Amino acid sequence: MSQMFEVCGVEDIPVLGSKVVSANEGNIAVFRASDGEFFALKDECPHKQGPLSQGIVHNKKVTCPLHNWVISLETGMAQEPDEGCAARYPVEVKDKKVFLILKAMD
Amino acid sequence: MKEKLVLVGNGMAGMRTIEELLKIAPDMYDITVFGAEPYGNYNRILLSPVLAGEKTIDDIMLNSESWYVENNIKLIKGKKINKIDRRNRVVHSEDGTSESYDRLLLATGSNPFIIPVPGSDLPGVISFRDIHDVDTMLSASKSKKHAVVIGGGLLGLEAAYGLKLQGMNVTVVHLTDVLMERQLDAISGRMLQKTLEDKGLHFLMAHQTEAIVGEDKVKGVRFKNGLEIAADIVVMAVGIRPNFSLAQSAGIYCERGIVVNDTMQTYDPRVYSVGECVQHRGQTYGLVAPLFEQAKVAANHLAQFGIGRYEGSLTSTKLKVTGVDLFSAGDFHGDESTENIVLKDVSRGIYKKVVLKDNKIQGAVMYGDTVDGSWYFQLMRDGTDVSDFRESLMFGQSHLGDSGHGGQNAAANMSDDMEICGCNGVCKGDIVKAISTKGLFTLEEVKTHTKASNSCGSCTGLVEQILASTLGGGYSAASKKKSVCKCTDYTHDEVRKTIFAEKLTSIKAVMRYMEWNTEDGCHVCRPALNYYVLSSWPEEAVDDPQSRFINERAHANIQKDGTYSVVPRMWGGLTTPNELRAIADAAEKYNVPTVKVTGGQRIDLLGVKKDDLPRMWKDLNDAGMVSGHAYGKSLRTVKTCVGKEHCRFGTQFSMGMGVDLEKATWGSWMPHKFKMAVSGCPRNCAEATIKDFGVVAVESGWELHVGGNGGVKVRPTDLLCKVKTDEEVKEYCYAFIQLYREDAHYLERTAPWIERVGLSYVKQQVVENEEKRKALAERFLFSQKIAAQDPWAAIVNSETHKKEFITLKAVG
Ligand code: SRM
Ligand SMILES: Cc1cc2nc3c(=O)[nH]c(=O)nc-3n(C[C@H](O)[C@H](O)[C@H](O)COP(=O)(O)OP(=O)(O)OC[C@H]3O[C@@H](n4cnc5c(N)ncnc54)[C@H](O)[C@@H]3O)c2cc1C
Ligand code: SF4
Ligand code: FES
Numbered sequence: 075m076s077q078m079f080e081v082c083g084v085e086d087i088p089v090l091g092s093k094v095v096s097a098n099e100g101n102i103a104v105f106r107a108s109d110g111e112f113f114a115l116k117d118e119c120p121h122k123q124g125p126l127s128q129g130i131v132h133n134k135k136v137t138c139p140l141h142n143w144v145i146s147l148e149t150g151m152a153q154e155p156d157e158g159c160a161a162r163y164p165v166e167v168k169d170k171k172v173f174l175i176l177k178a179m180d
Numbered sequence: 181m182k183e184k185l186v187l188v189g190n191g192m193a194g195m196r197t198i199e200e201l202l203k204i205a206p207d208m209y210d211i212t213v214f215g216a217e218p219y220g221n222y223n224r225i226l227l228s229p230v231l232a233g234e235k236t237i238d239d240i241m242l243n244s245e246s247w248y249v250e251n252n253i254k255l256i257k258g259k260k261i262n263k264i265d266r267r268n269r270v271v272h273s274e275d276g277t278s279e280s281y282d283r284l285l286l287a288t289g290s291n292p293f294i295i296p297v298p299g300s301d302l303p304g305v306i307s308f309r310d311i312h313d314v315d316t317m318l319s320a321s322k323s324k325k326h327a328v329v330i331g332g333g334l335l336g337l338e339a340a341y342g343l344k345l346q347g348m349n350v351t352v353v354h355l356t357d358v359l360m361e362r363q364l365d366a367i368s369g370r371m372l373q374k375t376l377e378d379k380g381l382h383f384l385m386a387h388q389t390e391a392i393v394g395e396d397k398v399k400g401v402r403f404k405n406g407l408e409i410a411a412d413i414v415v416m417a418v419g420i421r422p423n424f425s426l427a428q429s430a431g432i433y434c435e436r437g438i439v440v441n442d443t444m445q446t447y448d449p450r451v452y453s454v455g456e457c458v459q460h461r462g463q464t465y466g467l468v469a470p471l472f473e474q475a476k477v478a479a480n481h482l483a484q485f486g487i488g489r490y491e492g493s494l495t496s497t498k499l500k501v502t503g504v505d506l507f508s509a510g511d512f513h514g515d516e517s518t519e520n521i522v523l524k525d526v527s528r529g530i531y532k533k534v535v536l537k538d539n540k541i542q543g544a545v546m547y548g549d550t551v552d553g554s555w556y557f558q559l560m561r562d563g564t565d566v567s568d569f570r571e572s573l574m575f576g577q578s579h580l581g582d583s584g585h586g587g588q589n590a591a592a593n594m595s596d597d598m599e600i601c602g603c604n605g606v607c608k609g610d611i612v613k614a615i616s617t618k619g620l621f622t623l624e625e626v627k628t629h630t631k632a633s634n635s636c637g638s639c640t641g642l643v644e645q646i647l648a649s650t651l652g653g654g655y656s657a658a659s660k661k662k663s664v665c666k667c668t669d670y671t672h673d674e675v676r677k678t679i680f681a682e683k684l685t686s687i688k689a690v691m692r693y694m695e696w697n698t699e700d701g702c703h704v705c706r707p708a709l710n711y712y713v714l715s716s717w718p719e720e721a722v723d724d725p726q727s728r729f730i731n732e733r734a735h736a737n738i739q740k741d742g743t744y745s746v747v748p749r750m751w752g753g754l755t756t757p758n759e760l761r762a763i764a765d766a767a768e769k770y771n772v773p774t775v776k777v778t779g780g781q782r783i784d785l786l787g788v789k790k791d792d793l794p795r796m797w798k799d800l801n802d803a804g805m806v807s808g809h810a811y812g813k814s815l816r817t818v819k820t821c822v823g824k825e826h827c828r829f830g831t832q833f834s835m836g837m838g839v840d841l842e843k844a845t846w847g848s849w850m851p852h853k854f855k856m857a858v859s860g861c862p863r864n865c866a867e868a869t870i871k872d873f874g875v876v877a878v879e880s881g882w883e884l885h886v887g888g889n890g891g892v893k894v895r896p897t898d899l900l901c902k903v904k905t906d907e908e909v910k911e912y913c914y915a916f917i918q919l920y921r922e923d924a925h926y927l928e929r930t931a932p933w934i935e936r937v938g939l940s941y942v943k944q945q946v947v948e949n950e951e952k953r954k955a956l957a958e959r960f961l962f963s964q965k966i967a968a969q970d971p972w973a974a975i976v977n978s979e980t981h982k983k984e985f986i987t988l989k990a991v992g
Contacts, residue, residue: 081988090700090726095988108700125742128730130703137703139730139738141635144703155618155629 076177084170087112090131095174102163103127104172105147107134112165112172113147120145120158182210185482186271186281188261188426190215192224193455193471194287195243200479202251204697208483211253212279214271217310218258220245224310225468225651226616228500231314231342235616242619264430266448283450283482286427286438290420290456290466295330299392305414308339317413321346324412328352328401330389332359334499334652336417340381341501343415351382351409353389353401363497363508367524368531368547375504375529384409422457422464437464442489444478454478460492467495467652472621485697487669496557498550498648505591505649507553510543510560511535518542523574532574539567551591552576554644568898568939577641591645600642603635608646615650623647636892665704667696672708672925679712685720686713687727701727708926711813714849715921718963731811734985735971736793744793745786747810748800749846752820752838752858753781762803770796780817780855782808794982797972806970809846813927816855818842819867823860823877832877834860837906841875841913847968848960851924851933854917869897872920872930873913878902882909886916886942887934895931898939901947915946915953918960 079095087093087106094117095102101117103126113134117127124140134147144153150160164175185201187194190213198211215221219241226240248255256277263272264284272278292307294300306316320327321343329340332354344350352359358369359376373383388404392414402408422437433439433447437459444452444460454474456466465471470493480488496509514520514535523532530548534541534556541560546553555577559566566573591600596609614620614629626643627634633643663669670678675694684690687709691701701709706727713721725733736744748763763783767775774786788796797807809815818841821827823834838858845856857868858875867890868874874885874897881904885897900916903909919942924933934942945952975981 086983088726093988101987122740123742124740125738128734128738128742130706130729131726132700132702132706133698140740142703 304398
């Protein structure tokens with residue numbers, strides 16, 4: 075069963091910025107890309123668990139603040155040649171509000 | 181319909197062009213590749229280690245046949261093109277295969293030169309160019325005994341060394357009496373010969389071949405002086421000739437090679453050419469580094485964008501023989517108009533010679549210790565005036581001790597399990613393996629694949645040496661024109677100039693005006709652009725928090741567990757019971773796990789949760805404290821000693837000076853962090869001579885020191901000047917900071933900046949020209965009106981900013 079939660083208003087997350095949502099399964103980072111699309115990843119870098127929410131967002135990727143791995147917001151995969159993956163969560167936008175669906179995609 | 185691109189020559193330069201093209205315009209062309217050799221593309225450079233038995237053919241493949249399939253490239257291997265019909269735009273191969281093109285790329289490489297002496301066509305006479313030659317040599321070594329290598333240049337020596345390792349008895353024949361005379365002078369040439377003799381090679385120097393003897397196969401070699409020696413195989417390695425016969429037969433203009441312009445086009449603009457077959461501005465090249473530069477330019481032009489032009493290359497040389505460390509570049513012989521600086525230590529096997537003309541490096545040759553080769557090469561290509569550090573030039577760039585690597589100067593002799601990168605734990609063997617199996621050619625590539633030299637950078641010199649000893653001169657040293665990042669071809673200097681000239685006041689405006697090739701930029705360019713617009717246009721530009729590294733966005737240092745550390749400012753290292761009490765209270769109230777005195781004379785509260793930051797700051801603000809910017813590319817601390825206020829030796833009031841300087845300069849954004857110190861006498865208890873700006877009091881006034889650095893690479897300051905009054909100290913300090921702010925590249929500390937621009941330049945601007953000094957100081961004070969604000973208070977007092985620190989509601 076998946077559940078949908080309202081996270082915040084669209085404008086609460088700056089373009090190329092992010093917000094942290096704390097959930098039972100740990101922190102989840104919600105990102106806003108420059109074209110207005112939203113993404114959510116588990117807030118743990120596949121390298122050494124750095125908080126991805128705190129990284130610099132660019133071209134639907136985020137650079138981890140601890141050691142600069144680059145993680146794709148679309149797939150959660152680390153950019154080659156690094157290897158690893160952060161769990162993704164579906165995000166929906168309705169009526170200028172951002173919703174998080176708490177069921178990790180594979 | 182896509183346009184059709186046909187490549188003739190499946191070698192290193194041609195395929196590099198295709199790879200570069202796929203990176204920037206993956207779907208633009210239907211690509212067909214013809215190769216005369218029956219393989220995918222391989223790293224020709226590494227044929228030497230294959231011959232030496234150190235690597236296998238599989239190790240050195242760059243693009244396997246499946247790679248071509250995955251990238252939708254039609255590979256037609258084992259077929260030689262022998263006709264180009266330019267009128268109908270079709271190429272034809274010997275067996276009648278043909279292919280039409282819209283654009284054609286010729287990368288036919290070169291042919292080994294065979295000296296036309298009698299017998300040179302006998303079976304057993306071979307060259308050293310491709311996999312086939314290596315196979316022939318390897319099978320000969322199994323059953324035959326005597327090998328003669330004609331030519332004591334790079335290729336000849338690598339062939340000889342490999343054959344020796346395969347168990348043959350090898351004699352190298354050389355025309356002159358110095359080996360590799362185009363790369364080495366007499367002294368280093370002898371040292372090399374001695375090393376190779378110790379490895380078991382024989383040499384016949386100053387011998388000219390008259391004939392290869394034998395009936396139906398090679399039996400021996402006869403020389404002009406009558407000597408004759410036995411040979412079962414003869415390897416001719418006397419040089420290469422650009423292979424342009426195909427182009428010439430199609431009426432494309434050729435001289436010593438296929439003549440191309442700066443965009444790598446031949447006289448027929450539909451036909452491009454790169455690699456050893458090319459003649460550009462009168463030059464031909466026989467090493468891969470310049471060919472890769474050509475490849476990049478050709479790819480850019482084929483993709484119909486880019487500002488790239490090929491302007492020729494300088495090359496450096498390295499021999500890939502295990503345990504031999506030599507380096508040479510440029511004109512290392514010199515003439516009447518040049519000077520030589522020479523360091524020779526025979527018992528340590530070390531020889532270095534640098535040739536200077538008007539204090540600029542013209543060339544260098546080194547043997548035994550080559551760690552500084554890439555530095556000299558860089559200075560040579562940049563045309564740097566070395567007079568400011570001429571007296572220490574021969575001791576190298578790091579003679580003051582990189583942490584960890586100061587004493588290490590010969591990567592070639594290190595064993596595979598020795599740690600090269602202390603930050604990431606990468607050993608020499610890991611790097612060598614990555615270079616050969618992953619086909620790496622540049623420092624950047626080694627960094628991304630192995631992480632070596634990716635953190636503090638102190639092992640960069642060693643990694644470059646390993647690259648050089650694995651790839652010979654083939655590794656592409658960072659080119660002079662280094663772009664900000666992969667999002668653009670422009671350099672830091674070009675970007676800064678444009679921001680200023682065109683009055684660009686936002687990151688977006690810069691990216692649009694300068695045609696960035698990514699939508700959003702990246703974590704490398706955005707912080708740099710943010711700094712450049714802010715420092716160029718302090719009033720007009722608006723800070724972009726999304727383009728700042730988290731520490732500067734959160735005004736605290738992120739920790740490995742995602743918590744933060746908080747360091748309040750203690751002006752000049754001074755504090756009060758009241759401040760200490762407030763710090764103690766904050767530590768208790770927010771359950772701070774660690775309280776530590778920093779190396780910068782203040783107190784660090786480590787392990788604070790992000791959500792608590794604004795509240796903790798408010799408490800500290802209330803006690804009169806502000807951010808210490810321990811996280812920022814900005815002024816850090818001003819360290820002081822007690823000075824004349826208390827000390828029996830003090831000559832000036834150093835604490836007072838330190839506090840004044842800190843209060844006047846805090847809060848300003850800079851290219852990198854900036855540290856100051858003030859000592860009350862030359863005993864220098866505040867360690868002012870390893871700071872970016874250091875002040876040392878003397879009886880008659882103050883000494884001002886600049887460009888010092890502790891950290892990764894220790895560099896003591898240079899003396900800028902002496903001044904008499906306190907006011908002068910301040911004015912010079914502001915002027916120096918402003919010059920650094922306006923001139924240095926983002927993330928370049930004062931030490932490397934001064935090494936790049938030269939102390940003389942800094943002196944001219946700050947010391948010798950009063951008008952400039954005053955103007956610089958004034959600009960600094962002007963920008964301080966906006967910058968010297970406490971960022972903590974700004975957040976504490978803004979509801980919107982405070983919200984950014986709050987984790988959203990718990991769900992699920
Ligand atoms: C807290 C402190 C260590 C301590 O416990 O004493 C410290 C901590 C850090 N230093 Fe430092 N440095 C500290 C004094 C120094 C000193 C000593 C000094 O300033 O007298 C040096 C050598 C002197 C120098 O800089 O020239 C120093 C040389 C470095 C370097 C290497 C800089 C270089 O140019 O080589 C880095 C890396 C960098 O900045 O890129 C660095 C980077 C760091 C960072 C910020 C790493 C990071 O980016 O996260 C560390 C943050 C730790 C954390 O988790 O909070 N730290 N660091 C010191 C803070 C001083 C302060 O009050 O602000
Ligand atoms: C043993 C050895 C060691 C070397 N060591 C170093 C070193 O340490 N450092 C360094 O920088 N450089 C080194 N080099 C030089 C380096 O390998 C060359 O500079 C580089 O390979 C040249 O690239 P290219 O693409 O111009 O030519 P090549 O790599 O030779 O490619 C040309 C290709 O075109 C094919 N071809 C030619 N004509 C036709 C045709 N008509 N139709 C179809 N195909 C055709 C050829 O068969 C060949 O495969 C070394 C070379 C050798 C042989
Ligand atoms: S505080 Fe400085 S020296 Fe210590 S681990 Fe961190 S960066 Fe390295
Ligand atoms: S934890 Fe993310 S890069 Fe290391």
